[in-house]
Amino acid sequence: MDGAASMGLVDLVQHLHDRRTEGCSSRAFTGAAANNHLKVLKWLHEVYPEVSEPMEEIVEAARRGHHHVVEFLWSRFNGEELQRPLEAAAANGHVAVLEVLLPWTIIANGGAFTAAAANGHVPVLQFLLERDHVSVGGLESGLKQAVQCGQVKVVEFLLSVADKAALQTALQTAVTTGSTQIAELILKKYEADDTVLETVLTEAAKLDHCEMVQLLLDKIVPLGVSPAFDLKHPGRFVDLAMLSAVLEASRKGRVEMVKLLVTRGRLYAGSALQRAIASHQRGVVMLLLEICTAGQLMEDQLDPSLKNLLEKAVDRGDVEMVSLFTSKFGALDTGCALDLAVLHNHHEITETLAKRSKPAQKVNAFMTAAMSNNVEMAKVILEHSAQDVVERALAKVASSGVIEISKLLLEKCLPSSHQRIFMDAVAAYDVEVVKLLAGLVDQRIINRGLILAAARGHVGVVKALLDKTNSSTRKFALEAAAVEGRLSVIAFLRDRCDSASISNATERAKAVGFADAVALLSCKRARLE
Numbered sequence: 001m002d003g004a005a006s007m008g009l010v011d012l013v014q015h016l017h018d019r020r021t022e023g024c025s026s027r028a029f030t031g032a033a034a035n036n037h038l039k040v041l042k043w044l045h046e047v048y049p050e051v052s053e054p055m056e057e058i059v060e061a062a063r064r065g066h067h068h069v070v071e072f073l074w075s076r077f078n079g080e081e082l083q084r085p086l087e088a089a090a091a092n093g094h095v096a097v098l099e100v101l102l103p104w105t106i107i108a109n110g111g112a113f114t115a116a117a118a119n120g121h122v123p124v125l126q127f128l129l130e131r132d133h134v135s136v137g138g139l140e141s142g143l144k145q146a147v148q149c150g151q152v153k154v155v156e157f158l159l160s161v162a163d164k165a166a167l168q169t170a171l172q173t174a175v176t177t178g179s180t181q182i183a184e185l186i187l188k189k190y191e192a193d194d195t196v197l198e199t200v201l202t203e204a205a206k207l208d209h210c211e212m213v214q215l216l217l218d219k220i221v222p223l224g225v226s227p228a229f230d231l232k233h234p235g236r237f238v239d240l241a242m243l244s245a246v247l248e249a250s251r252k253g254r255v256e257m258v259k260l261l262v263t264r265g266r267l268y269a270g271s272a273l274q275r276a277i278a279s280h281q282r283g284v285v286m287l288l289l290e291i292c293t294a295g296q297l298m299e300d301q302l303d304p305s306l307k308n309l310l311e312k313a314v315d316r317g318d319v320e321m322v323s324l325f326t327s328k329f330g331a332l333d334t335g336c337a338l339d340l341a342v343l344h345n346h347h348e349i350t351e352t353l354a355k356r357s358k359p360a361q362k363v364n365a366f367m368t369a370a371m372s373n374n375v376e377m378a379k380v381i382l383e384h385s386a387q388d389v390v391e392r393a394l395a396k397v398a399s400s401g402v403i404e405i406s407k408l409l410l411e412k413c414l415p416s417s418h419q420r421i422f423m424d425a426v427a428a429y430d431v432e433v434v435k436l437l438a439g440l441v442d443q444r445i446i447n448r449g450l451i452l453a454a455a456r457g458h459v460g461v462v463k464a465l466l467d468k469t470n471s472s473t474r475k476f477a478l479e480a481a482a483v484e485g486r487l488s489v490i491a492f493l494r495d496r497c498d499s500a501s502i503s504n505a506t507e508r509a510k511a512v513g514f515a516d517a518v519a520l521l522s523c524k525r526a527r528l529e
Contacts, residue, residue, distance in 0.1 A: 006031025010040050017047060026053045033057035033073070036066040058085045062101070065094035074101060087111045090128070093121035102133060110138030117142035117158070120151040129161060140166035147173040147182050155182050159189045168196055175200040175216075178209045187219055198241040205245030210256050213245070217264050246272045253281035262291065270306075277309050277321065285321070289328040307333050314340045314349055322349050326356045335361035342368045342377045350377055354384040359392070366393035366409070370402040378405045382412055391421055398432035410436055419445050429458040438468060447473040454478065454493065457486035466496065475501035482506070482521065485514040494521060 005028035062085035089097035090112035276284035425433035453461035
């Protein structure tokens, strides 16, 4: 009988009733209602009322759009009880059923409205709105549901009647679900305030919705306009939102998202690079370096971040990262990084940085090696140092008294430069370099060095060279000191010169009017006589 009722075979149903005793189940009722067999359903209610399930019957009829069946059944319920069939009809787009049910149900029916919105039934929504059967909350819920389900036509329809709160909820939902098309529709209608835009931009970036982020950036940061961000004085809302987004994307290694954000907001590149390196996101690091070298970012937009990051890479012994930085940024200040590499005794990194560092930075690195007498590191730097660097380093290192590295540098100097380096050291009062080179230059140069040192008042150099010269050279040195009034040199040399030399020096001092020099020389001359 259940099957016959579901198929609407009223004669067969009656025949079975007359000749069998089994009767039927509730499935006969729901089957007849679901298939719009009103005559059978009415007969069943007359004969077997005890097994009927009116709620299931009316829900099935409403779902299928059988308004005549619904009209037959609705009187068995009060208004609130008709909620289920109402939602079933709305969810399936049956306006005719709603016309039967709505006069008897509660006025505001958010469930039916939301169900219709989720399934894309615009006529149902229009019907409910025209009859004021939707509350403010129901409208917001329906729009949100339509966004979640991707019902573009429904969204377009509801945007014209939604209030600001509903539009805000819809935008946030579109961002969360990644529905760019719907978000674009909403933004054309809705002038979102700063707080909302900041929230949705951050959320879209967090969810890695690149297309959505692009849409939002076009809305709040026009292409070609970089937001001005100052860490000490945060500016527009978008500055903080973009900074937060780019840091999150860098930390998670989302290359495309970082590219999108940094290209639009170049001031965030340094922060992004720091976060990417700290998070070991090589893909993001490579991207930022490529963007920079391609000219889309200026190197100074990443400095001093680059310098700081390079030094951190050296501290970690990260050879690959150091190589990346030095190959991509030719103007990067590598001085401190080179010093760190020397201090850490890292051969490969020291060599990489020495190839790229400026002369002054290499000289400082030699001094760093000298501080710990690290000959091996000095050798590494020496392999990549030009002659002028070697000579400058020699002057500094020798002055610090580190003999082994000084000798290493001296061996690197060209023999033809020894004379010049020697005389420069004499003039600069660089006693240690003078001592190192005294055995490598000829006697004529040593004599000239003694006389120059005496004339300049460099008594330390005079003392270093004195034993390598004869009395004739000392005589000229004393006279040079007398002419220049170099009292300390005169006091030292007068005890090492004969009376004739002192007499000549005295006359020279008198001629130029250096009374103190004359007095100092005359005192010694009197004792000798």
